Amino acid sequence: MTDRVSADSLTQPTLPFSRWRRGFSRSQRVADLFQRADIAIGGSRPWDIKVHRDRFYRRLLAGGSLALGESYMDGDWDCEALDQFFDRVIANSLGATLGLTLPLALLILVSRLQNRQTVSRATQAADVHYDLPVDIFEATFDRRLTGSCGYWANATTLDDAQDAKLDLVCRKIGLKERDIVLDIGCGWGSFIGYAAERYAAECYGVTVSPVQVDYTKKRYAGLAAHPVLQDYRKYAGPKANHLVSMGMFEHVGSKNYRTYFECARRYMKDDGLFLLHTIWENERYPTIDAWQDKYIFPNGDLPSVGQITTAVEGLFVVEDVHNFGVFYDKTLMAWHEKFQTNREEMARKHGERFCRMWHYYLLQSAGAFRCRHISVGQFVLSPRGVRGGYQSVR
Numbered sequence: 001m002t003d004r005v006s007a008d009s010l011t012q013p014t015l016p017f018s019r020w021r022r023g024f025s026r027s028q029r030v031a032d033l034f035q036r037a038d039i040a041i042g043g044s045r046p047w048d049i050k051v052h053r054d055r056f057y058r059r060l061l062a063g064g065s066l067a068l069g070e071s072y073m074d075g076d077w078d079c080e081a082l083d084q085f086f087d088r089v090i091a092n093s094l095g096a097t098l099g100l101t102l103p104l105a106l107l108i109l110v111s112r113l114q115n116r117q118t119v120s121r122a123t124q125a126a127d128v129h130y131d132l133p134v135d136i137f138e139a140t141f142d143r144r145l146t147g148s149c150g151y152w153a154n155a156t157t158l159d160d161a162q163d164a165k166l167d168l169v170c171r172k173i174g175l176k177e178r179d180i181v182l183d184i185g186c187g188w189g190s191f192i193g194y195a196a197e198r199y200a201a202e203c204y205g206v207t208v209s210p211v212q213v214d215y216t217k218k219r220y221a222g223l224a225a226h227p228v229l230q231d232y233r234k235y236a237g238p239k240a241n242h243l244v245s246m247g248m249f250e251h252v253g254s255k256n257y258r259t260y261f262e263c264a265r266r267y268m269k270d271d272g273l274f275l276l277h278t279i280w281e282n283e284r285y286p287t288i289d290a291w292q293d294k295y296i297f298p299n300g301d302l303p304s305v306g307q308i309t310t311a312v313e314g315l316f317v318v319e320d321v322h323n324f325g326v327f328y329d330k331t332l333m334a335w336h337e338k339f340q341t342n343r344e345e346m347a348r349k350h351g352e353r354f355c356r357m358w359h360y361y362l363l364q365s366a367g368a369f370r371c372r373h374i375s376v377g378q379f380v381l382s383p384r385g386v387r388g389g390y391q392s393v394r
Contacts, residue, residue, distance in 0.1 A: 026057035037092040039085060046081035047088055053077075064101035069291030069364075073356045082360060083333065086367025103290050111286045116299040117253030119231050124298040125251055126209035130187075134215055136350065136358070137188065139342035140335045145188035145215070148247035148277060149328040149376045153394070158334040161327070166194040172320070172380055172393045173242040173273040175199045182206075182240040182267055184232045185248020189216030189225055196223040204237050206230045233263055240268045246277035253301045257311035265315045265383060274316065274381040279328075280305050281374050289364070296361050302374065316381035319390035325375030332366035 024032070031041050040048045051057075056076040059067040071077060079085045110116065137145050142162040150161030151168050169191065175181060177200040183191050186205025193216070195201045205227045207213060216227040228237065232248075243264055252260045264274055281302045287293060288300040309318060339346065339358060347355045368374050380390060 026061055027051075027054070030057045030060055033094055033097055034089075036097065037088040037094055039088055047079065047084035049077050049079045049085065051077045061098075062101065063103050064095070064098055064290065066101075066103040066290040066294065069295065069357075069360055072360050073353050075356070082363035083336075083366040083370065086364045087370045088367075090368050090373045091371035104287075107287045107290050107293060111301070115253065115255045117251060117256050117301065119233060121299060122231050122251070123208045125300070126207075126211075128298050129296055130207075130209040131211040133350070134188075134211065136346065139346055140339045140358070140362075144190040144193065146190040147187050149324070150331045150334070151324065152327045152330050153324075158331070158338065161331065161334070162190070163194070166191055167198070168393065169244055169246070169275050169277070169378070170195055170199055172378065173244065173275050175201055175242060178202060179241040180204070180238055181242045181244060182235070182237070184235075184243065184245040184264065185251070186212070186216065186227055187247070188212050189220055189227055191244060191246060192216070192225040192227065193220040193223060196220065196225040200224075204228065204240070206232055206235050233259065235263070235267055240272065242272045243268050243274040244277070245275070247279075249276060249278040250297070250300055250302055252303075253299065254303065254307060257303065257307060261312050261315050268383065270383050272383070273319070273386075274383075276308070276379040276381065277376070278303065278308075278379075279374055279376045280308070282372075292361065292364070295357055308379065312381060316383060317385040318379060319382050319386055320380035320392050321377065322380075322392070322394070323375050323377040325369055325372065325377065328376045329366050329369040332362050332369065336362040336366070 027041075034041060034049070041051055042048070053076040056071050059071045059076070063070070134145075137147070141147060142150070142159045144162060144166075146162040146166065149165065150158060151165035152161045153164070155161035155164050173181070175195060179199075180202045181192070181195055181204070183203065183205040186192055186207050189205060189212070192203035192205045196203045197220075202224045203226065205216070205225070207227060207229065208231055210229055213227045213229045216225065226237075228235070245264075249260070268274060279302055281304055284304045284307065285302075288297065288302060293300060305321070312318065336359070339362065343355055346358075369376070382390065
């Protein structure tokens with residue numbers, strides 16, 4: 001699903017912060033840290049921050065990115081333009097100064113010792129994020145609730161960008177009437193609903209979220225769109241002509257990449273195509289941002305391009321790679337703008353702290369894509385290679 005910041009962008013363990021400006025006050029140490037990214041405390045520019053409680057300094061130095069997000073949720077500090085703030089924070093690698101904090105150290109340790117994306121743990125992301133009340137996503141996403149990056153090449157609105165992305169996927173796999181297509185991680189059914197409606201395809205989707213299954217069944221009743229509450233490793237439906245997966249691979253985990261592609265190969269026919277739409281990071285890192293891991297996407301793990309191509313060896317031929325990471329910045333800002341128009345109602349229903357969390361999540365992610373720290377795009381894979389070559393679709 002959706003967008004995730006990769007490495008803990010304030011706490012990458014390179015140079016311990018305690019060795020830098022030792023003996024200075026906490027507030028001065030934090031001010032000096034942010035100054036490296038041209039961010040001022042108490043400044044007047046949109047990306048400068050205003051500190052409301054002095055405990056912010058202690059929390060940040062002890063807890064890094066996790067504490068930064070939690071202290072924002074608690075109202076310890078504010079920023080007029082969090083997207084611009086995070087663009088500077090992440091682009092300037094402030095974690096190289098802050099060092100390895102305890103929350104990040106524990107997260108890295110657990111990620112290395114355990115498989116955090118087993119079948120038994122797969123529902124945790126749904127429990128924390130995907131099973132939130134649907135009105136939150138209706139207040140944020142497009143009319144189809146498409147929880148992944150839109151395609152803005154010729155689009156001017158969020159709805160148009162998401163419809164363009166869904167149609168692009170159908171065209172890339174050469175979807176035809178009565179084709180069977182499986183969506184691994186179907187979300188709220190935007191793709192299977194679109195493909196059934198516009199292409200008359202027979203569509204199946206798997207998700208670990210009961211809320212998403214219920215929503216999809218009701219919204220696309222009468223169409224050949226069949227959501228199933230099931231882990232991708234347990235799918236037992238008909239073999240598909242084509243596979244798609246959008247915004248779900250970020251939940252698979254590096255320990256399971258090979259299993260994922262083995263399952264995908266088993267579920268599709270020899271002459272089909274598999275479109276994988278995923279976020280990827282430029283450098284391999286064992287965890288996503290510690291705050292996002294706790295509050296947005298538990299057990300998330302962003303792949304690198306190299307990990308993907310290694311995991312498909314002997315199973316698929318990589319026919320096409322399409323990077324459109326700049327479009328996720330635009331998508332996230334459109335989500336944020338829509339949510340802001342519904343902010344008063346969302347605060348009344350879900351509380352101000354939730355709204356601050358949601359605001360932080362959308363704009364932290366936008367900053368990460370804007371500075372090109374992470375990207376998003378699509379792989380087209382074929383089981384046996386396309387004779388004569390695959391003709392790229394854009």
